Amino acid sequence: MTAAAEQHVARHLQGRGKGIGIRLGVRTTGCSGLSYVLEFVDEAAPEDEVFACGEVKLVIDPKSLLYLDGTELDYVKEGLNEGFEFRNPNVKDECGCGESFHV
Amino acid sequence: MALLLQISEPGQSPEPHQRKRAVGIDLGTTNSLVATVRSGTATIVNDEQGRALLPSALHYDRHGLSCVGYEALEHDLSDPLNTLTSVKRFMGRGLADVALFGEQLPYEFVAGSDSGMPKFATAAGAISPVQASAELLASLERRAELALGGDLDGAVITVPAYFDDAQRQATKDAAMLAGIKVLRLLNEPTAAAIAYGLDAGGEGTIAVYDLGGGTFDISILRLTRGVFEVLASGGDSALGGDDFDRAIADWLRAELAIDADMAPAQQRQLLAIAKRAKQQLSEVEQTQLTVGEQSLILDRDQLATLLDPLIAKTLRACRRSLADAGVKLDEIDNVVLVGGSTRALRVREKVADYFGREPLCHLDPDQVVALGAAVQADVLIGNKSGDDLLLLDVIPLSLGIETMGGLVEKIIHRNTTIPVAKAQEFTTFKDGQTALAVHVVQGERELVSDCRSLARFELRGIPPMTAGSAKIRVTYQVDADGLLSVAAREMTSGVEARIEVKPSYGLDDGEVTRMLQESFSHAREDMAARALAEQQVEADRIIEDIRAAIAVDGEQLLDADELECLRKSIDELQQLRETTREHRQLARKIESVAKGSETFAARRMNAAVKKALAGQSLDQLEGEL
Numbered sequence: 151m152t153a154a155a156e157q158h159v160a161r162h163l164q165g166r167g168k169g170i171g172i173r174l175g176v177r178t179t180g181c182s183g184l185s186y187v188l189e190f191v192d193e194a195a196p197e198d199e200v201f202a203c204g205e206v207k208l209v210i211d212p213k214s215l216l217y218l219d220g221t222e223l224d225y226v227k228e229g230l231n232e233g234f235e236f237r238n239p240n241v242k243d244e245c246g247c248g249e250s251f252h253v
Numbered sequence: 254m255a256l257l258l259q260i261s262e263p264g265q266s267p268e269p270h271q272r273k274r275a276v277g278i279d280l281g282t283t284n285s286l287v288a289t290v291r292s293g294t295a296t297i298v299n300d301e302q303g304r305a306l307l308p309s310a311l312h313y314d315r316h317g318l319s320c321v322g323y324e325a326l327e328h329d330l331s332d333p334l335n336t337l338t339s340v341k342r343f344m345g346r347g348l349a350d351v352a353l354f355g356e357q358l359p360y361e362f363v364a365g366s367d368s369g370m371p372k373f374a375t376a377a378g379a380i381s382p383v384q385a386s387a388e389l390l391a392s393l394e395r396r397a398e399l400a401l402g403g404d405l406d407g408a409v410i411t412v413p414a415y416f417d418d419a420q421r422q423a424t425k426d427a428a429m430l431a432g433i434k435v436l437r438l439l440n441e442p443t444a445a446a447i448a449y450g451l452d453a454g455g456e457g458t459i460a461v462y463d464l465g466g467g468t469f470d471i472s473i474l475r476l477t478r479g480v481f482e483v484l485a486s487g488g489d490s491a492l493g494g495d496d497f498d499r500a501i502a503d504w505l506r507a508e509l510a511i512d513a514d515m516a517p518a519q520q521r522q523l524l525a526i527a528k529r530a531k532q533q534l535s536e537v538e539q540t541q542l543t544v545g546e547q548s549l550i551l552d553r554d555q556l557a558t559l560l561d562p563l564i565a566k567t568l569r570a571c572r573r574s575l576a577d578a579g580v581k582l583d584e585i586d587n588v589v590l591v592g593g594s595t596r597a598l599r600v601r602e603k604v605a606d607y608f609g610r611e612p613l614c615h616l617d618p619d620q621v622v623a624l625g626a627a628v629q630a631d632v633l634i635g636n637k638s639g640d641d642l643l644l645l646d647v648i649p650l651s652l653g654i655e656t657m658g659g660l661v662e663k664i665i666h667r668n669t670t671i672p673v674a675k676a677q678e679f680t681t682f683k684d685g686q687t688a689l690a691v692h693v694v695q696g697e698r699e700l701v702s703d704c705r706s707l708a709r710f711e712l713r714g715i716p717p718m719t720a721g722s723a724k725i726r727v728t729y730q731v732d733a734d735g736l737l738s739v740a741a742r743e744m745t746s747g748v749e750a751r752i753e754v755k756p757s758y759g760l761d762d763g764e765v766t767r768m769l770q771e772s773f774s775h776a777r778e779d780m781a782a783r784a785l786a787e788q789q790v791e792a793d794r795i796i797e798d799i800r801a802a803i804a805v806d807g808e809q810l811l812d813a814d815e816l817e818c819l820r821k822s823i824d825e826l827q828q829l830r831e832t833t834r835e836h837r838q839l840a841r842k843i844e845s846v847a848k849g850s851e852t853f854a855a856r857r858m859n860a861a862v863k864k865a866l867a868g869q870s871l872d873q874l875e876g877e878l
Binding site for chain 2: 158159162165166172173177186187188189190191192226228229230231232233234235236
């Protein structure tokens with residue numbers, strides 16, 4: 151996780167008022183097979199892997215970890231648009247808009 | 254362009270391509286804003302220069318709209334006739350209303366044609382307030398689409414609580430013109446309460462104190478089971494922060510013995526100095542004001558002396574609204590501050606004193622309305638789970654339809670939360686009936702004549718059928734803005750007719766109360782009237798049926814005496830139906846006529862069966878069985 155991403159996650163968690171961190175994951179859905187999950191976490195499940203990144207916790211389930219290993223999470227501003235970007239070296243191809251991908 | 258994700262609530266990551274882009278828009282008199290929910294937090298969408306506000310100003314030249322916002326404001330002095338500001342004040346108003354605003358208006362008007370709204374005469378031709386508002390909305394929409402990386406799926410637009418139906422409709426029309434899908438119009442004070450999360454508790458009474466640059470609004474809201482109701486709203490359309498600046502400038506002029514008869518440029522300079530001093534005193538204890546060679550110290554106590562008379566005026570308006578709402582001071586659970594002028598510390602102190610509690614003010618008072626609208630837009634577009642769905646309004650009086658005998662069948666009952674759609678099936682009353690009149694009424698009484706008529710229309714082209722076999726589905730739909738549409742559809746043929754009940758159907762609180770009370774005080778006679786009307790309809794039906802049957806085969810199936818007897822009994826029924834007010838008496842007569850016609854009915858049945866079977870051999874029949 152980049153410093154910018156960490157800072158924004160911390161800010162959003164504070165704004166939300168609860169939650170221990172964020173969950174990264176993948177789901178099998180979408181036009182190219184898989185899509186990303188980015189959610190707040192109130193409680194980690196027993197099977198989850200929890201990584202500490204500075205002041206926030208990153209929660210990933212073991213299956214998603216296979217697809218996400220080596221991924222960098224960044225916070226990006228492009229003009230007026232801003233948000234989190236997954237830089238995943240495992241991705242072979244993705245659909246036009248990048249909402250779903252294939253490994 | 255890379256995909257930029259936002260953080261979702263647990264278990265609510267949207268499906269790919271299902272991400273909805275929704276915004277809240279505060280379309281203000283002086284300034285407008287747009288906000289959206291990002292990663293669970295409502296945030297204002299700034300323009301490319303990082304500015305949150307879009308001044309609600311437009312400049313037109315002979316080619317059309319030349320610019321909006323800050324750029325348009327620059328033309329305000331040099332080209333006032335073609336620079337439109339405060340357009341919101343003209344929304345949904347007639348030329349007569351506008352005349353009441355007085356002579357200070359810098360614009361020239363041309364009477365509007367169909368809408369009745371006056372239009373601004375500009376170098377680009379006549380521009381209606383709706384068109385001008387649409388340009389502002391379109392500008393905010395472009396900003397939001399750049400920020401969210403795609404087309405908007407919908408927006409919540411805020412309107413003052415006191416806006417009537419015509420003004421609300423004008424706002425919706427402006428959005429439609431700008432190509433924005435309006436999820437809902439939301440009252441500004443309600444939006445402010447939502448921004449502070451006050452809807453979470455589900456219950457409470459909230460005062461929203463909104464002091465802008467030129468206007469003051471106070472609204473008393475009641476929240477019951479998550480439904481906001483505006484109990485009362487009041488204020489002063491000519492009182493705001495600009496008056497604060499003027500008070501300070503007047504003091505400055507008196508202290509420094511400046512001639513009151515000064516040039517406009519110097520006047521503006523004095524006002525600017527006053528405004529800066531006012532803003533600084535929210536941060537520091539005292540400030541130095543310099544005009545030309547002279548300078549002067551203004552401290553918080555002196556500022557308080559200058560502002561107190563103005564603040565007292567706002568508090569008097571608060572007292573009146575509380576009285577209107579029938580709410581006591583100690584029943585107020587929360588006070589919310591809205592509008593840039595509530596940044597003045599003295600305002601906060603006095604409001605806290607008056608209500609006896611600290612007002613909520615940690616959100617930027619210029620942004621709080623747009624932020625609340627964004628939260629609501631996010632829920633309505635479906636980015637949050639359904640349980641969170643806020644129901645914000647209720648129908649004050651039942652909506653019904655006229656049925657045979659002048660009776661009202663209620664389709665949507667009062668206090669139903671909106672938006673709502675309800676359907677009911679009706680049928681034809683006469684054989685071969687090809688049209689049905691739909692009369693939409695509002696009220697709690699049983700008879701149409703005691704309710705308020707909203708609209709009438711006809712469903713035509715029903716295929717001829719025997720009475721009672723057509724299936725006509727009538728659907729009433731009230732959208733989130735309280736606008737009613739009614740559709741009638743004959744199910745077998747698919748013919749359909751519909752009507753939109755346009756504004757002006759709004760009732761004021763007094764009328765609603767009166768109509769409700771009448772429904773209670775007249776409950777007994779209403780019930781009797783309904784029972785009688787029902788029997789009258791039944792009598793008409795049976796008379797109609799028997800007469801029709803007699804005309805077809807009465808003379809073949811009945812002998813002269815029987816026929817005479819039957820005719821006599823229906824004439825008696827006809828007479829009783831016209832004269833009696835006693836529904837039981839009429840019911841008894843109907844029953845006896847029905848009994849008296851049983852023989853005839855049985856013979857007709859036999860004759861019909863014989864006719865159907867005639868010419869068929871027994872073998873054929875058995876084969877079919």
